[in-house]
Amino acid sequence: MKNYLSSFxxxxxxILEEYISYWSEYSIPKKSIITECYRTEHFLYFVKDGIQKSYYLNEGKQHVMFFAYAPSFSGIVESFLTQTPSKYCLEAITDSTFLRIPYTKHAQLIKENRELETLFRIIAEQFLIGIIERHHQLMAFNAETRFKKFAKRSPHMLNMVSQKDIASYLRIDPTNFSKLINTVKI
Structure with missing residues:
Protein backbone atom coordinates (compact mmCIF):
# COMPACT_ATOMS: atom_id res chain seq x y z
CA MET A 1 0.00 0.00 0.00
CA LYS A 2 2.84 2.36 0.82
CA ASN A 3 4.33 1.89 -2.67
CA TYR A 4 0.93 2.40 -4.28
CA LEU A 5 0.27 5.67 -2.44
CA SER A 6 3.82 6.90 -3.04
CA SER A 7 3.38 6.34 -6.78
CA PHE A 8 0.89 9.25 -6.80
CA ILE A 15 3.04 10.84 7.95
CA LEU A 16 2.50 7.94 5.57
CA GLU A 17 3.39 5.41 8.29
CA GLU A 18 0.94 6.98 10.72
CA TYR A 19 -1.83 7.04 8.11
CA ILE A 20 -1.27 3.40 7.14
CA SER A 21 -1.22 2.36 10.81
CA TYR A 22 -4.97 3.07 11.00
CA TRP A 23 -5.84 0.60 8.26
CA SER A 24 -6.90 -2.89 9.38
CA GLU A 25 -7.07 -6.15 7.46
CA TYR A 26 -10.47 -7.41 6.36
CA SER A 27 -11.36 -10.54 4.38
CA ILE A 28 -14.59 -11.64 2.76
CA PRO A 29 -15.56 -14.77 0.79
CA LYS A 30 -16.53 -14.66 -2.88
CA LYS A 31 -20.09 -13.67 -3.77
CA SER A 32 -20.41 -11.67 -0.54
CA ILE A 33 -21.93 -8.21 -0.60
CA ILE A 34 -19.42 -5.74 0.83
CA THR A 35 -21.65 -2.68 0.53
CA GLU A 36 -25.39 -3.03 0.02
CA CYS A 37 -27.30 -0.74 -2.31
CA TYR A 38 -28.85 2.19 -0.45
CA ARG A 39 -26.46 1.79 2.50
CA THR A 40 -23.77 4.29 3.41
CA GLU A 41 -20.18 3.25 2.72
CA HIS A 42 -18.30 3.60 6.01
CA PHE A 43 -14.90 2.29 4.82
CA LEU A 44 -12.35 2.94 2.14
CA TYR A 45 -10.79 -0.33 0.99
CA PHE A 46 -7.38 -1.10 -0.45
CA VAL A 47 -7.40 -4.40 -2.33
CA LYS A 48 -4.62 -6.79 -1.36
CA ASP A 49 -6.12 -9.79 -3.14
CA GLY A 50 -9.28 -10.61 -5.04
CA ILE A 51 -11.68 -8.97 -7.47
CA GLN A 52 -14.79 -6.96 -6.72
CA LYS A 53 -17.51 -5.40 -8.83
CA SER A 54 -19.69 -2.37 -8.30
CA TYR A 55 -23.09 -2.43 -9.92
CA TYR A 56 -26.51 -0.87 -9.84
CA LEU A 57 -29.78 -2.72 -10.16
CA ASN A 58 -32.41 -1.86 -12.74
CA GLU A 59 -35.51 -4.04 -12.77
CA GLY A 60 -33.53 -6.74 -11.00
CA LYS A 61 -30.72 -6.76 -13.57
CA GLN A 62 -27.13 -5.93 -12.57
CA HIS A 63 -25.30 -3.25 -14.54
CA VAL A 64 -21.58 -3.42 -13.73
CA MET A 65 -19.89 -0.06 -13.33
CA PHE A 66 -16.36 -1.03 -12.35
CA PHE A 67 -14.07 -3.81 -11.24
CA ALA A 68 -11.44 -3.43 -8.53
CA TYR A 69 -8.39 -5.62 -7.98
CA ALA A 70 -4.96 -5.35 -6.41
CA PRO A 71 -3.32 -2.96 -6.03
CA SER A 72 -6.10 -0.38 -6.00
CA PHE A 73 -8.77 1.20 -3.90
CA SER A 74 -12.24 -0.28 -3.73
CA GLY A 75 -15.52 0.75 -2.22
CA ILE A 76 -18.39 2.99 -3.17
CA VAL A 77 -16.34 6.17 -3.34
CA GLU A 78 -19.08 8.80 -3.61
CA SER A 79 -20.99 7.27 -0.68
CA PHE A 80 -17.77 7.12 1.35
CA LEU A 81 -16.82 10.73 0.60
CA THR A 82 -20.29 12.19 1.20
CA GLN A 83 -21.45 9.71 3.87
CA THR A 84 -24.77 9.35 2.07
CA PRO A 85 -26.55 6.18 0.95
CA SER A 86 -25.08 4.52 -2.12
CA LYS A 87 -26.98 3.97 -5.33
CA TYR A 88 -24.72 0.99 -6.02
CA CYS A 89 -23.71 -2.36 -4.56
CA LEU A 90 -20.18 -3.69 -4.06
CA GLU A 91 -19.70 -7.45 -4.25
CA ALA A 92 -16.69 -9.74 -4.00
CA ILE A 93 -16.38 -11.77 -7.19
CA THR A 94 -13.57 -13.83 -5.65
CA ASP A 95 -12.38 -14.33 -2.09
CA SER A 96 -10.99 -10.91 -1.24
CA THR A 97 -8.59 -9.46 1.29
CA PHE A 98 -8.36 -5.74 1.96
CA LEU A 99 -6.92 -3.15 4.18
CA ARG A 100 -9.65 -0.71 5.23
CA ILE A 101 -9.98 2.53 7.13
CA PRO A 102 -13.16 4.00 8.61
CA TYR A 103 -14.44 7.28 7.21
CA THR A 104 -14.11 9.15 10.52
CA LYS A 105 -10.40 8.35 10.90
CA HIS A 106 -9.63 8.98 7.20
CA ALA A 107 -11.41 12.35 7.27
CA GLN A 108 -9.68 13.35 10.52
CA LEU A 109 -6.21 12.51 9.19
CA ILE A 110 -6.84 14.28 5.87
CA LYS A 111 -8.05 17.37 7.73
CA GLU A 112 -5.03 17.38 10.05
CA ASN A 113 -2.38 16.89 7.38
CA ARG A 114 -1.93 18.96 4.23
CA GLU A 115 0.34 16.33 2.62
CA LEU A 116 -2.35 13.64 2.95
CA GLU A 117 -4.93 16.06 1.60
CA THR A 118 -2.71 16.72 -1.43
CA LEU A 119 -2.12 12.99 -1.92
CA PHE A 120 -5.84 12.23 -1.98
CA ARG A 121 -6.60 15.22 -4.22
CA ILE A 122 -4.14 13.81 -6.75
CA ILE A 123 -5.65 10.31 -6.39
CA ALA A 124 -9.13 11.81 -6.90
CA GLU A 125 -7.90 13.61 -10.02
CA GLN A 126 -6.53 10.35 -11.45
CA PHE A 127 -9.79 8.59 -10.60
CA LEU A 128 -11.74 11.32 -12.43
CA ILE A 129 -9.46 11.04 -15.46
CA GLY A 130 -10.14 7.27 -15.49
CA ILE A 131 -13.90 7.82 -15.34
CA ILE A 132 -13.75 10.32 -18.20
CA GLU A 133 -11.66 7.89 -20.29
CA ARG A 134 -14.14 5.08 -19.60
CA HIS A 135 -17.06 7.33 -20.55
CA HIS A 136 -15.26 8.29 -23.75
CA GLN A 137 -14.67 4.64 -24.65
CA LEU A 138 -18.32 3.77 -24.04
CA MET A 139 -19.52 6.68 -26.17
CA ALA A 140 -16.92 6.77 -28.95
CA PHE A 141 -15.95 3.16 -29.64
CA ASN A 142 -17.83 0.21 -31.05
CA ALA A 143 -18.24 -3.03 -29.09
CA GLU A 144 -15.22 -4.74 -30.67
CA THR A 145 -12.89 -1.83 -29.88
CA ARG A 146 -14.17 -1.63 -26.28
CA PHE A 147 -13.57 -5.37 -25.90
CA LYS A 148 -10.03 -5.16 -27.35
CA LYS A 149 -9.09 -2.24 -25.08
CA PHE A 150 -10.42 -4.11 -22.04
CA ALA A 151 -8.57 -7.31 -23.01
CA LYS A 152 -5.33 -5.36 -23.45
CA ARG A 153 -5.72 -3.43 -20.18
CA SER A 154 -6.93 -6.33 -18.01
CA PRO A 155 -6.29 -9.67 -19.75
CA HIS A 156 -6.35 -11.62 -16.47
CA MET A 157 -9.98 -10.61 -15.96
CA LEU A 158 -11.10 -12.65 -18.97
CA ASN A 159 -10.40 -15.86 -17.02
CA MET A 160 -11.47 -14.64 -13.58
CA VAL A 161 -14.72 -12.77 -14.18
CA SER A 162 -17.90 -14.06 -15.79
CA GLN A 163 -18.54 -13.13 -19.40
CA LYS A 164 -21.90 -11.76 -18.31
CA ASP A 165 -20.22 -9.27 -15.92
CA ILE A 166 -17.61 -8.20 -18.47
CA ALA A 167 -20.31 -7.77 -21.13
CA SER A 168 -22.32 -5.61 -18.71
CA TYR A 169 -19.24 -3.52 -17.86
CA LEU A 170 -18.48 -2.97 -21.55
CA ARG A 171 -22.17 -2.34 -22.38
CA ILE A 172 -22.22 -5.20 -24.88
CA ASP A 173 -25.13 -7.58 -25.30
CA PRO A 174 -24.11 -10.96 -23.77
CA THR A 175 -24.77 -12.79 -27.07
CA ASN A 176 -22.60 -10.36 -29.02
CA PHE A 177 -19.93 -10.57 -26.32
CA SER A 178 -19.83 -14.36 -26.68
CA LYS A 179 -19.29 -13.95 -30.42
CA LEU A 180 -16.55 -11.38 -29.82
CA ILE A 181 -14.64 -13.51 -27.35
CA ASN A 182 -14.69 -16.42 -29.79
CA THR A 183 -13.69 -14.47 -32.91
CA VAL A 184 -11.51 -11.49 -31.91
CA LYS A 185 -7.80 -12.16 -31.54
CA ILE A 186 -6.27 -10.58 -28.49
Whole structure:
Protein backbone atom coordinates (compact mmCIF):
# COMPACT_ATOMS: atom_id res chain seq x y z
CA MET A 1 0.00 0.00 0.00
CA LYS A 2 2.84 2.36 0.82
CA ASN A 3 4.33 1.89 -2.67
CA TYR A 4 0.93 2.40 -4.28
CA LEU A 5 0.27 5.67 -2.44
CA SER A 6 3.82 6.90 -3.04
CA SER A 7 3.38 6.34 -6.78
CA PHE A 8 0.89 9.25 -6.80
CA UNK A 9 2.69 11.72 -4.55
CA UNK A 10 5.61 11.54 -2.14
CA UNK A 11 4.80 12.53 1.40
CA UNK A 12 6.97 12.37 4.47
CA UNK A 13 7.59 8.80 5.64
CA UNK A 14 6.34 9.40 9.19
CA ILE A 15 3.04 10.84 7.95
CA LEU A 16 2.50 7.94 5.57
CA GLU A 17 3.39 5.41 8.29
CA GLU A 18 0.94 6.98 10.72
CA TYR A 19 -1.83 7.04 8.11
CA ILE A 20 -1.27 3.40 7.14
CA SER A 21 -1.22 2.36 10.81
CA TYR A 22 -4.97 3.07 11.00
CA TRP A 23 -5.84 0.60 8.26
CA SER A 24 -6.90 -2.89 9.38
CA GLU A 25 -7.07 -6.15 7.46
CA TYR A 26 -10.47 -7.41 6.36
CA SER A 27 -11.36 -10.54 4.38
CA ILE A 28 -14.59 -11.64 2.76
CA PRO A 29 -15.56 -14.77 0.79
CA LYS A 30 -16.53 -14.66 -2.88
CA LYS A 31 -20.09 -13.67 -3.77
CA SER A 32 -20.41 -11.67 -0.54
CA ILE A 33 -21.93 -8.21 -0.60
CA ILE A 34 -19.42 -5.74 0.83
CA THR A 35 -21.65 -2.68 0.53
CA GLU A 36 -25.39 -3.03 0.02
CA CYS A 37 -27.30 -0.74 -2.31
CA TYR A 38 -28.85 2.19 -0.45
CA ARG A 39 -26.46 1.79 2.50
CA THR A 40 -23.77 4.29 3.41
CA GLU A 41 -20.18 3.25 2.72
CA HIS A 42 -18.30 3.60 6.01
CA PHE A 43 -14.90 2.29 4.82
CA LEU A 44 -12.35 2.94 2.14
CA TYR A 45 -10.79 -0.33 0.99
CA PHE A 46 -7.38 -1.10 -0.45
CA VAL A 47 -7.40 -4.40 -2.33
CA LYS A 48 -4.62 -6.79 -1.36
CA ASP A 49 -6.12 -9.79 -3.14
CA GLY A 50 -9.28 -10.61 -5.04
CA ILE A 51 -11.68 -8.97 -7.47
CA GLN A 52 -14.79 -6.96 -6.72
CA LYS A 53 -17.51 -5.40 -8.83
CA SER A 54 -19.69 -2.37 -8.30
CA TYR A 55 -23.09 -2.43 -9.92
CA TYR A 56 -26.51 -0.87 -9.84
CA LEU A 57 -29.78 -2.72 -10.16
CA ASN A 58 -32.41 -1.86 -12.74
CA GLU A 59 -35.51 -4.04 -12.77
CA GLY A 60 -33.53 -6.74 -11.00
CA LYS A 61 -30.72 -6.76 -13.57
CA GLN A 62 -27.13 -5.93 -12.57
CA HIS A 63 -25.30 -3.25 -14.54
CA VAL A 64 -21.58 -3.42 -13.73
CA MET A 65 -19.89 -0.06 -13.33
CA PHE A 66 -16.36 -1.03 -12.35
CA PHE A 67 -14.07 -3.81 -11.24
CA ALA A 68 -11.44 -3.43 -8.53
CA TYR A 69 -8.39 -5.62 -7.98
CA ALA A 70 -4.96 -5.35 -6.41
CA PRO A 71 -3.32 -2.96 -6.03
CA SER A 72 -6.10 -0.38 -6.00
CA PHE A 73 -8.77 1.20 -3.90
CA SER A 74 -12.24 -0.28 -3.73
CA GLY A 75 -15.52 0.75 -2.22
CA ILE A 76 -18.39 2.99 -3.17
CA VAL A 77 -16.34 6.17 -3.34
CA GLU A 78 -19.08 8.80 -3.61
CA SER A 79 -20.99 7.27 -0.68
CA PHE A 80 -17.77 7.12 1.35
CA LEU A 81 -16.82 10.73 0.60
CA THR A 82 -20.29 12.19 1.20
CA GLN A 83 -21.45 9.71 3.87
CA THR A 84 -24.77 9.35 2.07
CA PRO A 85 -26.55 6.18 0.95
CA SER A 86 -25.08 4.52 -2.12
CA LYS A 87 -26.98 3.97 -5.33
CA TYR A 88 -24.72 0.99 -6.02
CA CYS A 89 -23.71 -2.36 -4.56
CA LEU A 90 -20.18 -3.69 -4.06
CA GLU A 91 -19.70 -7.45 -4.25
CA ALA A 92 -16.69 -9.74 -4.00
CA ILE A 93 -16.38 -11.77 -7.19
CA THR A 94 -13.57 -13.83 -5.65
CA ASP A 95 -12.38 -14.33 -2.09
CA SER A 96 -10.99 -10.91 -1.24
CA THR A 97 -8.59 -9.46 1.29
CA PHE A 98 -8.36 -5.74 1.96
CA LEU A 99 -6.92 -3.15 4.18
CA ARG A 100 -9.65 -0.71 5.23
CA ILE A 101 -9.98 2.53 7.13
CA PRO A 102 -13.16 4.00 8.61
CA TYR A 103 -14.44 7.28 7.21
CA THR A 104 -14.11 9.15 10.52
CA LYS A 105 -10.40 8.35 10.90
CA HIS A 106 -9.63 8.98 7.20
CA ALA A 107 -11.41 12.35 7.27
CA GLN A 108 -9.68 13.35 10.52
CA LEU A 109 -6.21 12.51 9.19
CA ILE A 110 -6.84 14.28 5.87
CA LYS A 111 -8.05 17.37 7.73
CA GLU A 112 -5.03 17.38 10.05
CA ASN A 113 -2.38 16.89 7.38
CA ARG A 114 -1.93 18.96 4.23
CA GLU A 115 0.34 16.33 2.62
CA LEU A 116 -2.35 13.64 2.95
CA GLU A 117 -4.93 16.06 1.60
CA THR A 118 -2.71 16.72 -1.43
CA LEU A 119 -2.12 12.99 -1.92
CA PHE A 120 -5.84 12.23 -1.98
CA ARG A 121 -6.60 15.22 -4.22
CA ILE A 122 -4.14 13.81 -6.75
CA ILE A 123 -5.65 10.31 -6.39
CA ALA A 124 -9.13 11.81 -6.90
CA GLU A 125 -7.90 13.61 -10.02
CA GLN A 126 -6.53 10.35 -11.45
CA PHE A 127 -9.79 8.59 -10.60
CA LEU A 128 -11.74 11.32 -12.43
CA ILE A 129 -9.46 11.04 -15.46
CA GLY A 130 -10.14 7.27 -15.49
CA ILE A 131 -13.90 7.82 -15.34
CA ILE A 132 -13.75 10.32 -18.20
CA GLU A 133 -11.66 7.89 -20.29
CA ARG A 134 -14.14 5.08 -19.60
CA HIS A 135 -17.06 7.33 -20.55
CA HIS A 136 -15.26 8.29 -23.75
CA GLN A 137 -14.67 4.64 -24.65
CA LEU A 138 -18.32 3.77 -24.04
CA MET A 139 -19.52 6.68 -26.17
CA ALA A 140 -16.92 6.77 -28.95
CA PHE A 141 -15.95 3.16 -29.64
CA ASN A 142 -17.83 0.21 -31.05
CA ALA A 143 -18.24 -3.03 -29.09
CA GLU A 144 -15.22 -4.74 -30.67
CA THR A 145 -12.89 -1.83 -29.88
CA ARG A 146 -14.17 -1.63 -26.28
CA PHE A 147 -13.57 -5.37 -25.90
CA LYS A 148 -10.03 -5.16 -27.35
CA LYS A 149 -9.09 -2.24 -25.08
CA PHE A 150 -10.42 -4.11 -22.04
CA ALA A 151 -8.57 -7.31 -23.01
CA LYS A 152 -5.33 -5.36 -23.45
CA ARG A 153 -5.72 -3.43 -20.18
CA SER A 154 -6.93 -6.33 -18.01
CA PRO A 155 -6.29 -9.67 -19.75
CA HIS A 156 -6.35 -11.62 -16.47
CA MET A 157 -9.98 -10.61 -15.96
CA LEU A 158 -11.10 -12.65 -18.97
CA ASN A 159 -10.40 -15.86 -17.02
CA MET A 160 -11.47 -14.64 -13.58
CA VAL A 161 -14.72 -12.77 -14.18
CA SER A 162 -17.90 -14.06 -15.79
CA GLN A 163 -18.54 -13.13 -19.40
CA LYS A 164 -21.90 -11.76 -18.31
CA ASP A 165 -20.22 -9.27 -15.92
CA ILE A 166 -17.61 -8.20 -18.47
CA ALA A 167 -20.31 -7.77 -21.13
CA SER A 168 -22.32 -5.61 -18.71
CA TYR A 169 -19.24 -3.52 -17.86
CA LEU A 170 -18.48 -2.97 -21.55
CA ARG A 171 -22.17 -2.34 -22.38
CA ILE A 172 -22.22 -5.20 -24.88
CA ASP A 173 -25.13 -7.58 -25.30
CA PRO A 174 -24.11 -10.96 -23.77
CA THR A 175 -24.77 -12.79 -27.07
CA ASN A 176 -22.60 -10.36 -29.02
CA PHE A 177 -19.93 -10.57 -26.32
CA SER A 178 -19.83 -14.36 -26.68
CA LYS A 179 -19.29 -13.95 -30.42
CA LEU A 180 -16.55 -11.38 -29.82
CA ILE A 181 -14.64 -13.51 -27.35
CA ASN A 182 -14.69 -16.42 -29.79
CA THR A 183 -13.69 -14.47 -32.91
CA VAL A 184 -11.51 -11.49 -31.91
CA LYS A 185 -7.80 -12.16 -31.54
CA ILE A 186 -6.27 -10.58 -28.49
Missing amino acids: YNIREE
